[in-house]
Amino acid sequence: MSKDKVRVGIIGVGYVSVNNFLPVLPKMDDVEVVGVMANHIESAQKAQRMCGAQHAVTSLDELAGLGLDGAFVLTPKACHAEQIEFLLKAGIDVYSEKPMATTIRDAERMVELSEQTGRKLMIGFNRRYAPVCQMAKEVYTEVLPDVIIGQKNRPATEYHATLENAVHIVDLMRYFGGEVRKVHAMSKYTDPDYETFTTAMLEFENGASGMLIADRSSGQWEESIEIHGGNRSVFIQMPDAVTIVDGKAKHTTEMTPMAMGWAKSEDKLGFSYAIRHFIDCLKEDKTPMTNAQDALKTHLLLEQILKCAGLPGME
Numbered sequence: 001m002s003k004d005k006v007r008v009g010i011i012g013v014g015y016v017s018v019n020n021f022l023p024v025l026p027k028m029d030d031v032e033v034v035g036v037m038a039n040h041i042e043s044a045q046k047a048q049r050m051c052g053a054q055h056a057v058t059s060l061d062e063l064a065g066l067g068l069d070g071a072f073v074l075t076p077k078a079c080h081a082e083q084i085e086f087l088l089k090a091g092i093d094v095y096s097e098k099p100m101a102t103t104i105r106d107a108e109r110m111v112e113l114s115e116q117t118g119r120k121l122m123i124g125f126n127r128r129y130a131p132v133c134q135m136a137k138e139v140y141t142e143v144l145p146d147v148i149i150g151q152k153n154r155p156a157t158e159y160h161a162t163l164e165n166a167v168h169i170v171d172l173m174r175y176f177g178g179e180v181r182k183v184h185a186m187s188k189y190t191d192p193d194y195e196t197f198t199t200a201m202l203e204f205e206n207g208a209s210g211m212l213i214a215d216r217s218s219g220q221w222e223e224s225i226e227i228h229g230g231n232r233s234v235f236i237q238m239p240d241a242v243t244i245v246d247g248k249a250k251h252t253t254e255m256t257p258m259a260m261g262w263a264k265s266e267d268k269l270g271f272s273y274a275i276r277h278f279i280d281c282l283k284e285d286k287t288p289m290t291n292a293q294d295a296l297k298t299h300l301l302l303e304q305i306l307k308c309a310g311l312p313g314m315e
Contacts, residue, residue, distance in 0.1 A: 005032040006282050009063045011083060012074035013038045013047040016097060020271040021072055022051040031279055037063045064090040070282050073097060081106040084121065088113045093120040095278045098167060099299060100292060103314050107299050111292045122278050122288035123295035125171045129277060130270030131255060132242040133172060136227060136234045139244060140176050145229035148177050148210040153218035162198040163306060163314065166214035171298040172225055173212065177204045180301055187309035200305045212305065239268035
């Protein structure tokens with residue numbers, strides 16, 4: 001792509017869009033926000049004013065007709081597959097919030113469509129791009145970990161709680177440890193649609209061990225990753241701090257000083273870096289790190305964990 005500016009559209013104006021995308025995209029000098037789409041024109045126009053988009057529309061046909069290079073699918077998950085399919089077939093590269101579909105069959109179809117159309121499909125596993133996770137990855141690039149402990153805890157359950165909230169931790173465990181060959185999982189529930197917790201033991205292909213803890217009866221929200229191997233340890237407390245330990249020193253980096261103390265969730269949780277990565281991939285014709293093919297592996301691993309624990313999967 002030789003254009004000075006990448007022309008993008010935004011689909012969806014809910015919480016994630018308003019807090020983590022609409023504030024970021026207008027700040028990029030090489031991005032032109034051409035259109036915003038929502039079901040109701042009033043909502044689209046409100047978002048248009050927030051990000052300075054040229055157009056507010058209510059249909060995919062209208063949005064695709066604006067001459068887009070890329071589009072951000074930020075709608076509820078039930079809409080993702082249909083909207084991704086439309087955009088890919090229209091010749092538009094896509095960044096979609098996770099999951100890319102609500103069933104494994106549809107997720108596999110999204111991968112096939114991306115390959116058939118030759119268009120990029122990036123899935124928003126934004127935690128990988130968070131500064132604390134990138135610092136941890138620097139430690140475990142040449143050497144793979146021996147042990148990974150990932151936790152995603154919250155104080156109350158919800159419909160399909162593990163599927164909804166553990167997927168980011170599952171993806172990070174793959175990111176740091178590689179692919180998984182064996183899964184042993186269990187869950188506690190009265191109603192399998194509203195589980196209390198899920199835990200899983202993962203055996204990675206390199207022989208490493210992983211422990212996933214996804215509890216929905218804890219005192220407060222928590223995301224953490226603990227990694228050991230190569231005579232080093234890394235402790236990530238999302239999204240605010242990472243501690244790296246070896247035989248001689250212990251060093252903690254905190255995110256509070258980012259942007260002179262003004263860093264927001266879009267920076268600390270990796271959204272702004274993920275968006276930047278997508279734009280760069282479009283400009284330089286590169287494959288995104290969290291492309292559809294790679295993201296499908298996370299979807300499949302989570303499905304395996306859920307089934308092993310006796311829970312409903314992506315159905």
